[in-house]
Amino acid sequence: MPLKAENISKTFIRNGKNTNSFYAVEETDLLLENGTVTAVVGRSGSGKTTLLNMLSGLLTPTSGKVFYDGEDVYSFDDDVRSKLRNKSVGVIPQGQTGLKSLTVYENVLLPAEMYGSVSEEIKERADELLKAVGIGSLKDEYPNELSGGELRRMAIARALVNKPSFVLADEPTGDLDDENTLAVLKLLRSVADQGAAVLIVTHEKDTLTFADKVYKMDAGKLSEVKKEE
Amino acid sequence: MKFIFALARKNLIKKPYRTLAMILLAALAAFTVFAGSIVVLSLNNGLKSYGERLGADVMVVPSEARTSGSFDDILLQGITGNYYITEAQLNRALSGVEGIEKVSTQFYLASVTASCCSSKLQIIGFDPETDFTVQPWIRERYSESLGDGDIIVGADITLNSSMTLQFYNVKCKIVARLDKTGTGLDTAVYTTIETIRQMAENAVILEHLTEGYDVSTSVSAAMIKVADGFDAQSVAGKINGRKGVKATTAQSYVSGVASGLNNVAGAIGAMVAVVWLLAAALIVVSFVMVCNERMKEFAVLRAMGASSSMNAKLLLTEIFAVTAIGAVTGVIFSAIVTFPLTSLIKSALSLPYLLPSFWAIALTVLGAIAATLVAGAVSALFAVARLNRSDAGLMLREDA
Numbered sequence: 092m093p094l095k096a097e098n099i100s101k102t103f104i105r106n107g108k109n110t111n112s113f114y115a116v117e118e119t120d121l122l123l124e125n126g127t128v129t130a131v132v133g134r135s136g137s138g139k140t141t142l143l144n145m146l147s148g149l150l151t152p153t154s155g156k157v158f159y160d161g162e163d164v165y166s167f168d169d170d171v172r173s174k175l176r177n178k179s180v181g182v183i184p185q186g187q188t189g190l191k192s193l194t195v196y197e198n199v200l201l202p203a204e205m206y207g208s209v210s211e212e213i214k215e216r217a218d219e220l221l222k223a224v225g226i227g228s229l230k231d232e233y234p235n236e237l238s239g240g241e242l243r244r245m246a247i248a249r250a251l252v253n254k255p256s257f258v259l260a261d262e263p264t265g266d267l268d269d270e271n272t273l274a275v276l277k278l279l280r281s282v283a284d285q286g287a288a289v290l291i292v293t294h295e296k297d298t299l300t301f302a303d304k305v306y307k308m309d310a311g312k313l314s315e316v317k318k319e320e
Numbered sequence: 321m322k323f324i325f326a327l328a329r330k331n332l333i334k335k336p337y338r339t340l341a342m343i344l345l346a347a348l349a350a351f352t353v354f355a356g357s358i359v360v361l362s363l364n365n366g367l368k369s370y371g372e373r374l375g376a377d378v379m380v381v382p383s384e385a386r387t388s389g390s391f392d393d394i395l396l397q398g399i400t401g402n403y404y405i406t407e408a409q410l411n412r413a414l415s416g417v418e419g420i421e422k423v424s425t426q427f428y429l430a431s432v433t434a435s436c437c438s439s440k441l442q443i444i445g446f447d448p449e450t451d452f453t454v455q456p457w458i459r460e461r462y463s464e465s466l467g468d469g470d471i472i473v474g475a476d477i478t479l480n481s482s483m484t485l486q487f488y489n490v491k492c493k494i495v496a497r498l499d500k501t502g503t504g505l506d507t508a509v510y511t512t513i514e515t516i517r518q519m520a521e522n523a524v525i526l527e528h529l530t531e532g533y534d535v536s537t538s539v540s541a542a543m544i545k546v547a548d549g550f551d552a553q554s555v556a557g558k559i560n561g562r563k564g565v566k567a568t569t570a571q572s573y574v575s576g577v578a579s580g581l582n583n584v585a586g587a588i589g590a591m592v593a594v595v596w597l598l599a600a601a602l603i604v605v606s607f608v609m610v611c612n613e614r615m616k617e618f619a620v621l622r623a624m625g626a627s628s629s630m631n632a633k634l635l636l637t638e639i640f641a642v643t644a645i646g647a648v649t650g651v652i653f654s655a656i657v658t659f660p661l662t663s664l665i666k667s668a669l670s671l672p673y674l675l676p677s678f679w680a681i682a683l684t685v686l687g688a689i690a691a692t693l694v695a696g697a698v699s700a701l702f703a704v705a706r707l708n709r710s711d712a713g714l715m716l717r718e719d720a
């Protein structure tokens with residue numbers, strides 16, 4: 092069940108001296124295969140988040156198509172596309188994304204609750220995930236009692252709770268120390284090894300050692316970087 | 321939906337100050353709408369019952385009577401300037417006029433200063449046999465029939481321990497005191513036409529009343545109830561064509577009071593509208609502001625798989641819950657304030673004021689709640705429009 096992007100691009104309007112549109116992401120193909128970790132590196136503002144949002148079904152591309160296992164994601168209406176995202180995509184957005192009125196545990200269970208009831212199995216899974224990212228003891232705290240790195244790890248556990256086939260992580264290790272970075276990367280690697288297609292947007296060199304493929308984003312242009320041995 | 325309700329509940333509980341502020345806004349709107357409506361309705365109701373209290377559709381007085389058509393003076397205070405007409409003359413004037421269902425005569429007399437009161441009183445004598453204007457509401461206080469020398473007094477007349485008053489050497493027994501009405505009725509004394517004629521005869525002897533009237537056969541006015549299918553105005557018109565009398569309709573008096581009342585009701589209505597609009601605008605602005613602040617939160621939900629309609633439902637649920645709680649609280653507080661203050665409002669407005677019926681109040685409760693929910697619904701429309709304006713991917717970037 093690969094995630095495939097064909098010819099996708101995104102233009103935005105920039106209000107400057109003369110209003111003109113520019114490519115945040117230029118036309119590009121991308122294939123995220125099951126069982127692999129793909130890394131995207133690039134400078135700030137180069138278009139990484141824009142690419143990831145298009146892949147997760149949250150941002151309609153200006154051109155091109157996104158396929159989940161052969162199904163054209165943007166051909167569905169919002170309800171179907173949202174449910175599809177809930178079932179098959181684990182999104183770890185950039186920045187702090189804890190929902191403040193829910194505890195850490197409730198945050199993690201949220202994707203599972205959206206379209207159904209939470210089984211014992213899922214609860215156990217949530218506990219395991221929280222332990223795996225090292226915040227098992229914080230499960231009953233509220234987000235404003237957590238550090239930036241702890242919140243980031245909560246978001247990772249949350250993205251994985253529905254056992255998604257695709258994991259799209261936008262700088263998942265941004266605020267983390269070396270030890271936790273390693274733990275998170277190992278976790279994402281193991282998710283890929285269990286059959287998911289994982290995309291990690293990163294600045295971190297560490298990530299590259301866990302990745303099967305590395306792309307570089309440069310002013311909207313995506314190009315593959317050959318991994319040197 | 322269960323998920324949405326649960327999340328909405330947690331969102332409201334975890335932001336107690338925000339939620340409370342919203343509830344207060346909604347409560348303010350409901351409070352004013354309810355209190356204002358109750359006052360306006362009570363004024364209207366007061367006028368209606370006042371009109372009913374007048375009882376008669378047409379009133380006939382001697383043509384010399386000092387009244388310039390003021391029904392109030394005559395009916396409520398009995399001021400005809402001591403002009404009288406014989407019953408025979410009156411009967412002649414009314415005979416053959418179509419549309420008269422009931423006639424009852426009354427006799428008015430102004431007292432000389434009595435021990436009870438600083439000013440003159442108006443004594444109103446009615447004929448218990450035919451009366452249909454005074455007794456129906458006197459019965460609210462006194463259900464037996466008035467005997468010789470019995471009087472019923474208005475609320476402003478001080479009672480003494482002996483419960484008696486003397487007018488023109490006629491000793492009278494006070495059998496009841498009427499409720500306060502805020503009108504000339506409060507300084508009136510009611511008695512039977514028999515009793516008042518005794519007073520009048522003494523008054524003639526005492527030279528307080530000009531001679532020339534045969535008190536025992538004279539009356540001050542006749543009250544007329546117009547039969548169904550006839551118009552009071554045209555009946556009055558026909559009577560006015562007869563000699564020695566003049567007729568006026570209750571309607572012309574009631575509409576006089578009504579215009580005064582309309583001014584007050586209009587002012588209160590405008591005030592309610594302004595406060596409601598202000599509260600509604602505040603509700604809309606604050607909900608939209610809160611929604612702006614929460615764009616990131618809604619975007620995160622989208623990223624986790626919520627559809628935009630789920631987000632809209634979440635927002636609607638929160639807004640509905642807050643405005644509904646606010647509306648109910650506001651109405652309850654409004655009722656707590658408005659009803660106990662009824663007599664205060666009454667005297668402050670010095671207009672007929674009577675609480676509407678239970679069902680009218682129940683309807684007003686629903687109306688005030690509905691008006692508040694409308695404000696909430698409008699703000700929800702704005703908020704949802706704001707929410708769905710941009711792609712979730714863009715919302716996610718906000719404050720990222």
Ligand SMILES: Nc1ncnc2c1ncn2[C@@H]1O[C@H](COP(=O)(O)OP(=O)(O)OP(=O)(O)O)[C@@H](O)[C@H]1O
Nearest residue numbers: 103104115134135136137138139140141142714717
């Ligand atoms: N909604 C928008 N309207 C206009 N321009 C936008 C919008 N979203 C992004 N951009 C622009 O598109 C470009 C790419 O943005 P994007 O967020 O994808 O960068 P990024 O690579 O994720 O950066 P960072 O590493 O800082 O997160 C930037 O120049 C940004 O200013």
Ligand SMILES: [Mg+2]
Nearest residue numbers: 139140185261
């Ligand atoms: Mg980014």
